[in-house]
Each structure stands twice: as C-alpha cells, then as structure tokens.
Amino acid sequence: MATVVPTSEEDAALTVVRFASELAWADAGPEVAEPQVSRLCMEAEEFIVMGKWLELASLMITSAELIFSKVSEKDIESIFTIICNLVTKTANPDEAMEIVKVVTAKILQQPNEKPVVRLKILINLYNLLETPYCQFYVYMKTLNLAVDGKVTEFIIPSFKKIDHFLKDWKIGIPEQRELFLAISNILKENKSMSKDALKFLTSYLATFLGEDAQVLSEAKEEAAHAIVEFVRAPDIFQCDLLDLPAVAQLEKDAKYGLLYELLKIFVTQRLDAYLEYHAANSTLLKTYGLVHEECIAKMKLMSLVDLSSDPSGTIPYELIRDTLRINDDEVELWVVRAITAKLIDCKLDQMNQVVVVSHPTERVFGQHQWQALRTKLATWRGNVANVISTIQANKITEDGAQAAQGLVAR
Numbered sequence: 157m158a159t160v161v162p163t164s165e166e167d168a169a170l171t172v173v174r175f176a177s178e179l180a181w182a183d184a185g186p187e188v189a190e191p192q193v194s195r196l197c198m199e200a201e202e203f204i205v206m207g208k209w210l211e212l213a214s215l216m217i218t219s220a221e222l223i224f225s226k227v228s229e230k231d232i233e234s235i236f237t238i239i240c241n242l243v244t245k246t247a248n249p250d251e252a253m254e255i256v257k258v259v260t261a262k263i264l265q266q267p268n269e270k271p272v273v274r275l276k277i278l279i280n281l282y283n284l285l286e287t288p289y290c291q292f293y294v295y296m297k298t299l300n301l302a303v304d305g306k307v308t309e310f311i312i313p314s315f316k317k318i319d320h321f322l323k324d325w326k327i328g329i330p331e332q333r334e335l336f337l338a339i340s341n342i343l344k345e346n347k348s349m350s351k352d353a354l355k356f357l358t359s360y361l362a363t364f365l366g367e368d369a370q371v372l373s374e375a376k377e378e379a380a381h382a383i384v385e386f387v388r389a390p391d392i393f394q395c396d397l398l399d400l401p402a403v404a405q406l407e408k409d410a411k412y413g414l415l416y417e418l419l420k421i422f423v424t425q426r427l428d429a430y431l432e433y434h435a436a437n438s439t440l441l442k443t444y445g446l447v448h449e450e451c452i453a454k455m456k457l458m459s460l461v462d463l464s465s466d467p468s469g470t471i472p473y474e475l476i477r478d479t480l481r482i483n484d485d486e487v488e489l490w491v492v493r494a495i496t497a498k499l500i501d502c503k504l505d506q507m508n509q510v511v512v513v514s515h516p517t518e519r520v521f522g523q524h525q526w527q528a529l530r531t532k533l534a535t536w537r538g539n540v541a542n543v544i545s546t547i548q549a550n551k552i553t554e555d556g557a558q559a560a561q562g563l564v565a566r
Contacts, residue, residue: 168238169212173200176219176235179226209245213255216242217262224266229273233280236263240281249287256281256290260297264304271305292325292335299338308342315339315352329363336360337378344385351392354385358395364402375402380412383419384444387451393458393499394518398423414440426459426479427452456480457494464500464516471502473509 177196181189196215203212216239223232240259243252259281263274278301282294302311318339322332336359343353361382364375379402386395397403397419406412414437421429434441434448441448459479463471473487480490491511494500501515 167204169204169216169242170197170200172235172238173197173216173219176216176223180219180222207245209242210251210254210258213239213242213258217258224269224273229270232270232273233276236277237280240277240284243281243284243290249290252285252287253290253293256285256294260294264297264301267301267304268306271301271307272310274301274305275307275310288325289327292321292327292331295321296334296338299342303342308345312342312346312349315343315356333360333363336363350385350389354382354389354392354395357382357385358397358400361397361400361402364400367401369405372402372405376406376409376412379403379406380415383412383415384446387418387422387446387454390450390454391497393454393461393497395423415444422455422458426462427455427481428479430455456482456490457497457499460490460494461499461517464494464502464511464513465518466513469513470505471511471513473511476511 174193174197177193178189181192184192196219200212200215203209203215223235227235236259243255246252246255260278263277267274275298278294278298282291282298285291285294298311302308318335325331327335336356340353340356340360343349343356346353357378361375361379364372379397379400382397382403383406386392386397403416403419406416409416418433418437418441421433430451434451438448441451460476463476463479473484476482476487476490477484480486482490488504488506491500491502491504495502499517500513501517502511502513505512
C-alpha cells in the first residue's frame with residue numbers, strides 16, 4: 157500500500173508529476189486519465205518517502221519531456237528546475253551521477269526543439285552540482301547540445317573560463333583531450349575565431365606528450381589539420397607545433413610528410429624555400445584548400461621577421477627587396493605591414509636605406525624561448541626584491557632619524 161506524505165502543502169516534485177501526467181493523459185478522457193494520474197502520483201509519493209531520488213527522477217523525466225510542446229518556456233524551466241534539484245537530495249555521489257545521466261539523456265533527445273531552453277536547463281543542473289566530474293560531464297553534454305541545436309553562440313563565452321574550470325574539475329588526460337577537441341571544433345565553424353580554435357587544437361595535441369607511437373597515431377588527422385590552419389591563418393605568425401610529438405610524428409608519415417615539411421618552411425625558413433616547395437607540390441596545397449597568393453603574403457612577413465633577428469639590429473632595404481622578391485618601392489610598404497601586425501618593432505631610416513630593429517620577434521616559441529623567458533622573469537623578480545629591500549631599509553633609517561629629532565626637541 158502506498159504511503160501518502162503527511163504535509164499540508166504538496167511536495168514540488170509531486171506537483172510536477174501530477175501536472176505532467178495530466179498533460180500526458182489529457183486526450184484519453186477522464187475515465188482513463190484519472191487512474192493513471194493517481195497511480196503515477198502514488199509512485200512518486202512512495203519514492204519521496206523512501207528517499208529513492210533516482211527512481212523519482214526517472215519517473216518525473218519520462219512525463220516531463222511531453223511538456224516541451226505544450227507549455228510555455230518559463231514553465232518548462234520551472235518544472236525542470238524542480239527535477240534537476242533532485243541531485244541535491246542525495247548524499248550519494250554515484251546516485252547523483254545517475255540522476256544527471258537520466259536528465260541529460262532526456263534533454264539531448266530532441267536538441268532542435270527549443271534548444272535555448274534545453275541549454276538553460278543543463279546550465280542550471282551544472283550549477284546545482286558539487287562533484288567535479290559530474291560538472292565536467294554536464295558541461296560536455298552542454299557542448300553537444302549547443303552543436304546539435306545550433307546554438308553555440310550561447311556557450312562560446314564560457315570558453316574564456318576553461319582554465320578555471322580545469323582547476324575545479326581535476327579531470328584526466330583523456331577527458332582533457334575530449335574537451336579541447338570539442339571546443340576547437342565549435343570555434344572553427346566561426347571564421348572570426350580561427351585563432352582561438354587553433355589554440356585549443358594545440359592544447360589537444362599537447363596532451364599527447366610522452367605517449368607511445370600507437371597512442372600518438374590517434375592524433376595524426378588533428379595534427380595535420382592544425383598545420384593547415386596555421387598556414388592558412390593570415391594573422392597567426394608564431395606557433396610551437398614543431399615541438400609537439402603529435403605533430404613531429406608526421407615528418408616521416410607517408411600521407412602527411414609533405415604537410416609537415418610545409419610547416420617547417422613556414423616556421424623556420426624564408427620565401428624562397430616556400431616557392432621551391434610550391435613548384436613541386438602545388439596540387440597538394442590545393443587539396444588542403446591553401447591559396448598560393450595568401451601563402452606568399454604570409455611567407456613574406458615571416459621572412460621579414462626572420463631578417464629582423466640579425467644581431468646587427470639593422471636590415472638593408474636591398475636585402476628586404478631580394479628576400480621578399482619585391483620592387484624597391486614596395487619595401488617600406490611590407491615593413492609597415494609587419495609593424496601593423498606587431499611582428500617587429502623598428503624604425504625606417506630612409507636616408508641610409510635601412511630598417512633599424514628595436515626588438516626582434518621569435519618565429520618559434522618553444523622550450524628554449526620559455527626557458528629564456530623564465531630566466532628574464534627570475535632576474536626581474538630579483539631586481540624588484542632588491543628595490544623593495546632598499547626602500548624598506550631607507551624607511552627604517554628615516555623613521556629612526558625622525559624619532560631621534562623628536563627626543564632632542566623634548
């Protein structure tokens with residue numbers, strides 16, 4: 157026999173069950189509907205009394221899916237808020253996870269029907285969770301829904317907080333790979349965010365550090381895609397792809413070896429090397445959707461950056477002209493383009509026909525560059541510490557002198 161909850165006010169979960177079941181059986185007529193509604197409500201009451209929150213969630217979610225096409229969006233959110241709140245009822249993390257799976261599975265069944273509302277429900281569910289892995293699980297489902305429901309614009313702003321999320325979630329390498337790749341795939345659909353897409357794709361490839369050849373092979377296609385995206389991007393001139401084992405494995409690969417060679421040219425060589433490559437592999441470039449004229453423009457800027465690294469700190473106009481294969485009257489134009497792109501910090505000495513470089517830019521930012529940066533930061537911190545110590549010492553001396561003057565005055 158069912159136990160009725162002895163309360164003067166009906167439990168919110170029971171109200172949802174009653175409301176949803178009445179909608180579900182409305183077309184069957186009172187004689188059929190009333191017994192069914194009563195049965196479902198009695199089951200819900202038993203689950204509430206016995207604390208069977210997973211069973212209650214399963215019961216509620218089965219009928220709740222029907223409300224998407226029959227009630228307002230505001231009511232949908234309210235109803236699912238009550239359902240999602242069941243994760244806070246249980247003290248068992250495993251049961252909470254099972255409730256999460258039940259709710260998310262139902263929400264993702266019809267992603268094209270009111271996708272924004274479904275997205276809000278998942279975000280609300282995420283905010284109710286305390287278990288880090290549960291949060292990660294719901295976030296990934298949110299990404300899936302955003303893609304399938306074509307509402308990625310609502311989830312993209314959260315990508316700025318990924319570093320913070322990762323600290324909270326404490327997820328393993330496989331989960332990180334899944335996350336970075338999913339984000340990269342979402343961003344690459346937005347042409348204005350290609351730089352961020354490549355950043356997350358690089359993060360994905362970086363998770364393969366220390367892996368054996370068999371595991372590395374899983375990343376071949378994405379490594380090739382990263383190379384193509386770097387070469388294609390008109391505003392990305394620095395990368396550390398060459399340092400990544402997931403990319404390095406392509407060097408001797410039958411399918412992607414030539415693509416790796418192209419990356420090496422763009423990262424470490426000059427325009428003449430690219431032109432030789434193109435002469436032998438023009439069909440390959442077209443296969444990957446790379447436009448020769450755009451590649452030339454990028455390689456001219458990359459070559460100019462390479463010239464700026466000369467220890468002398470000056471670049472003759474003539475050398476720029478010959479390296480970039482341009483006319484004399486185009487030299488200053490390309491230097492200005494490099495300055496505008498913040499690739500080099502320099503001044504034009506038109507009188508002496510040279511470019512005076514104030515600060516060269518590294519084409520590759522790998523382990524060596526990171527170590528050099530750490531050394532500079534350590535030196536800077538030491539200098540700051542010395543300045544602070546000197547200021548404190550002078551302050552102590554000054555305070556002591558002022559105290560002595562006060563004693564003499566008395």
